[in-house]
Amino acid sequence: xxxxxxxxxxxxxxxxxxxxxxxxxxxxxxxxxxxxxxxxxxxxxxxxxxxxxxxxxxxxxxxxxxxxxxxxxxxxxxxxxxxxxxxxxxxxxxxxxxxxxxxxxxxxxxxxxxxxxxxxxxxxxxxxxxxxxxxxxxxxxxxxxxxxxxxxxxxxxxxxxxxxxxxxxxxxxxxxxxxxxxxxxxxxxxxxxxxxxxxxxxxxxxxxxxxxxxxxxxxxxxxxxxxxxxxxxxxxxxxxxxxxxxxxxxxxxxxxxxxxxxxxxxxxxxxxxxxxxxxxxxxxxxxxxxxxxxxxxxxxxxxxxxxxxxxxxxxxxxxxxxxxxxxxxxxxxxxxxxxxxxxxxxxxxxxxxxxxxxxxxxxxxxxxxxxxxxxxxxxxxxxxxxxxxxxxxxxxxxxxxxxxxxxxxxxxxxxxxxxxxxxxxxxxxxxxxxxxxxxxxxxxxxxxxxxxxxxxxxxxxxx
Amino acid sequence: xxxxxxxxxxxxxxxxxxxxxxxxxxxxxxxxxxxxxxxxxxxxxxxxxxxxxxxxxxxxxxxxxxxxxxxxxxxxxxxxxxxxxxxxxxxxxxxxxxxxxxxxxxxxxxxxxxxxxxxxxxxxxxxxxxxxxxxxxxxxxxxxxxxxxxxxxxxxxxxxxxxxxxxxxxxxxxxxxxxxxxxxxxxxxxxxxxxxxxxxxxxxxxxxxxxxxxxxxxxxxxxxxxxxxxxxxxxxxxxxxxxxxxxxxxxxxxxxxxxxxxxxxxxxxxxxxxxxxxxxxxxxxxxxxxxxxxxxxxxxxxxxxxxxxxxxxxxxxxxxxxxxxxxxxxxxxxxxxxxxxxxxxxxxxxxxxxxxxxxxxxxxxx
Numbered sequence: 165x166x167x168x169x170x171x172x173x174x175x176x177x178x179x180x181x182x183x184x185x186x187x188x189x190x191x192x193x194x195x196x197x198x199x200x201x202x203x204x205x206x207x208x209x210x211x212x213x214x215x216x217x218x219x220x221x222x223x224x225x226x227x228x229x230x231x232x233x234x235x236x237x238x239x240x241x242x243x244x245x246x247x248x249x250x251x252x253x254x255x256x257x258x259x260x261x262x263x264x265x266x267x268x269x270x271x272x273x274x275x276x277x278x279x280x281x282x283x284x285x286x287x288x289x290x291x292x293x294x295x296x297x298x299x300x301x302x303x304x305x306x307x308x309x310x311x312x313x314x315x316x317x318x319x320x321x322x323x324x325x326x327x328x329x330x331x332x333x334x335x336x337x338x339x340x341x342x343x344x345x346x347x348x349x350x351x352x353x354x355x356x357x358x359x360x361x362x363x364x365x366x367x368x369x370x371x372x373x374x375x376x377x378x379x380x381x382x383x384x385x386x387x388x389x390x391x392x393x394x395x396x397x398x399x400x401x402x403x404x405x406x407x408x409x410x411x412x413x414x415x416x417x418x419x420x421x422x423x424x425x426x427x428x429x430x431x432x433x434x435x436x437x438x439x440x441x442x443x444x445x446x447x448x449x450x451x452x453x454x455x456x457x458x459x460x461x462x463x464x465x466x467x468x469x470x471x472x473x474x475x476x477x478x479x480x481x482x483x484x485x486x487x488x489x490x491x492x493x494x495x496x497x498x499x500x501x502x503x504x505x506x507x508x509x510x511x512x513x514x515x516x517x518x519x520x521x522x523x524x525x526x527x528x529x530x531x532x533x534x535x536x537x538x539x540x541x542x543x544x545x546x547x548x549x550x551x552x553x554x555x556x557x558x559x560x561x562x563x564x565x566x567x568x569x570x571x572x573x574x575x576x577x578x579x580x581x582x583x584x585x586x587x588x589x590x591x592x593x594x595x596x597x598x599x600x601x602x603x604x605x606x607x608x609x610x611x612x613x614x615x616x617x618x619x620x621x622x623x624x625x626x627x
Numbered sequence: 628x629x630x631x632x633x634x635x636x637x638x639x640x641x642x643x644x645x646x647x648x649x650x651x652x653x654x655x656x657x658x659x660x661x662x663x664x665x666x667x668x669x670x671x672x673x674x675x676x677x678x679x680x681x682x683x684x685x686x687x688x689x690x691x692x693x694x695x696x697x698x699x700x701x702x703x704x705x706x707x708x709x710x711x712x713x714x715x716x717x718x719x720x721x722x723x724x725x726x727x728x729x730x731x732x733x734x735x736x737x738x739x740x741x742x743x744x745x746x747x748x749x750x751x752x753x754x755x756x757x758x759x760x761x762x763x764x765x766x767x768x769x770x771x772x773x774x775x776x777x778x779x780x781x782x783x784x785x786x787x788x789x790x791x792x793x794x795x796x797x798x799x800x801x802x803x804x805x806x807x808x809x810x811x812x813x814x815x816x817x818x819x820x821x822x823x824x825x826x827x828x829x830x831x832x833x834x835x836x837x838x839x840x841x842x843x844x845x846x847x848x849x850x851x852x853x854x855x856x857x858x859x860x861x862x863x864x865x866x867x868x869x870x871x872x873x874x875x876x877x878x879x880x881x882x883x884x885x886x887x888x889x890x891x892x893x894x895x896x897x898x899x900x901x902x903x904x905x906x907x908x909x910x911x912x913x914x915x916x917x918x919x920x921x922x923x924x925x926x927x928x929x930x931x932x933x934x935x936x937x938x939x940x941x942x943x944x945x946x947x948x949x950x951x952x953x954x955x956x957x958x959x960x961x962x963x964x965x966x967x968x969x970x971x972x973x974x975x976x977x978x979x980x981x982x983x984x985x986x987x988x989x990x991x992x993x
Contacts, residue, residue, distance in 0.1 A: 210689040272830070272831060274651075274652035275652075277648050277651055291652045291830050291831070292649060292650060292652065292653055292684075292687035292830055293647075293650065293687055293689065295687050295689045296649075296683075296830075299687065413695055418647070419649070420647045420690075420696075476664065479648075480642070480646055480664045
């Protein structure tokens with residue numbers, strides 16, 4: 165068989181499969197190289213559950229309209245303006261159609277999941293979750309005649325003057341160790357699972373990071389591209405990071421290790437000191453800052469502390485809370501200084517002002533006279549058993565990437581567009597997300613730019 | 628900690644799933660799980676019996692093996708379900724029948740069919756047993772109608788009693804519905820859900836069996852089997868009414884209602900079980916409760932035997948083979964009846980009860 169394809173897609177997640185399907189539908193021969201074994205195919209898409217798309221009216225599964233302008237304002241707010249406006253607005257416009265296109269590729273939607281009602285208007289949820297979505301995309305791709313190879317680790321890219329020529333493989337695929345193609349779509353994710361690389365920016369602290377997703381996102385393709393003259397985009401220290409249970413596995417713990425209990429209690433570091441306003445804003449708008457906050461604490465560990473009155477106020481957790489009948493007993497189990505924790509909680513309780521608790525709004529339960537202040541949902545922690553979740557930074561994905569045009573074409577360091585190299589998904593998310601995050605955007609970036617990259621790659625190959 | 632290891636594992640999985648919830652749109656199990664934060668033995672047995680084993684949550688799960696969280700809900704609930712059959716069996720002394728169920732069912736079937744053949748041979752002259760009998764009352768030349776009626780009514784009533792007692796134990800164990808009470812609407816909803824196998828569909832695409840490609844084959848063959856069984860039951864019921872109220876004795880002509888119902892049902896009971904058996908033998912071993920292979924196949928085989936002997940009897944009832952075939956068919960039906968409370972048949976009863984409970988919870992949750 166021929167080892168030359170019209171389009172070579174490196175990566176196996178949402179962006180890669182959307183690119184492969186769209187290129188194949190554009191008439192190209194397509195090979196997908198997924199570096200992971202079949203079970204782990206799809207990178208972080210396996211752990212996703214929804215996509216944020218603009219829409220002008222409510223749908224069967226979305227409770228109301230979410231206009232392009234509102235999407236743009238949300239993006240502007242979470243990124244603090246660190247976004248490529250042309251690219252971002254283009255993505256938002258395309259997101260309207262991607263919602264239907266992805267259904268044509270076999271993906272099914274459902275209304276927002278229990279416990280995520282705040283996303284019911286803006287985000288479409290995958291029926292069965294991200295792996296179900298992936299399974300549907302793979303079935304469609306294979307039905308269309310896209311070839312897929314697993315355990316297909318790429319060791320080198322042959323690129324000359326911004327022109328992709330071939331990819332070299334660690335193990336031969338159908339007897340070939342070099343795959344040539346007319347166009348390349350790089351959709352191989354970020355580098356969050358590469359602890360050594362993270363250490364370049366975070367130092368030894370990165371040893372204490374947990375990686376929420378696939379261990380296969382080591383950024384090797386990203387590194388090759390940057391080394392071979394593709395223009396870099398994004399702050400390498402920026403990533404999507406949340407506070408997850410410290411007892412989670414090093415990799416691939418996914419959604420179930422997260423904690424939603426911060427607003428119901430206080431968070432202390434290893435010295436039993438509070439360090440940030442736990443009630444700054446409603447949780448869905450704040451959960452993605454806590455990874456960085458914990459990363460900045462000594463030994464990158466913190467403890468969410470609450471009492472027995474709030475245990476049913478948030479989603480059930482995978483790991484049970486650690487419990488103590490007294491604050492001192494709890495401190496002992498957490499290996500914190502009992503006197504310090506007692507003082508922190510006593511001071512906090514003394515600072516709580518009377519108010520009417522309502523976790524669905526920015527209520528008037530505040531503290532006075534302590535630093536940091538807790539500005540909403542502040543209630544005394546006084547009903548045993550006292551409970552705690554240990555948390556560490558959980559890195560979801562990184563933002564450092566390849567700069568692209570709105571055709572998803574990579575830009576070279578000299579500012580010229582590459583002739584035949586395209587990028588989609590996490591590997592170029594930094595174009596849109598300079599920092600911050602709003603739920604479901606990663607999948608929007610993946611699907612929209614995946615579809616565009618596939619289309620453009622096929623167009624180039626067939627010209 | 629629960630009474631058994633499988634319930635401990637089911638509890639662990641429900642804790643994992645309850646903190647994820649990606650599968651809540653696939654079937655009834657996950658929404659029912661979400662109504663709870665902790666799981667009693669009864670809760671887990673309820674969820675286990677609510678599960679139809681469509682396999683979608685396994686294929687869709689990012690934590691299924693080889694992931695270290697090792698989440699395999701379909702198999703775990705299949706094992707828990709089978710253990711619940713034994714736990715609720717009435718009388719308790721017979722719960723051991725579930726332990727080596729394939730053997731028990733085969734033995735009972737073989738003994739029952741042998742007993743009918745021996746009985747026919749002992750009580751009938753050879754010329755009668757192998758004679759050609761036609762016209763109304765032909766069957767009763769080999770076994771008097773009253774003897775047949777008494778024997779089968781007794782077997783049937785015993786099965787009903789044992790099933791009622793078993794499901795009562797289950798119903799008590801799963802506790803009151805979360806915030807609701809029984810009403811007719813819930814039962815009607817459960818009849819619809821069971822009748823269309825609403826939850827054997829992987830959330831809409833079909834169920835998973837041998838690989839990650841969904842199909843509706845199991846649903847189709849289950850429909851053939853289930854409705855075939857119901858049609859055969861209806862045929863027998865209509866014939867009983869004919870006999871007692873119209874004074875019309877079997878066998879009936881091919882166009883008469885009992886024969887039409889029985890023929891359609893018989894075809895379903897032949898094709899359906901074959902399809903289910905093929906699906907079972909191809910099923911991904913990861914989803915399969917291999918220890919219960921005998922129970923599953925034993926029940927499928929009983930239904931198939933009942934259908935096959937019934938159809939042969941219909942086709943050959945005007946030949947000398949009628950006598951032996953009648954003995955075999957009656958033997959198969961008798962064995963089917965008396966093993967109903969102690970075999971895979973009970974899955975339908977417990978699942979229906981679980982669907983009623985789920986319908987109650989849904990109605991009160993809204």
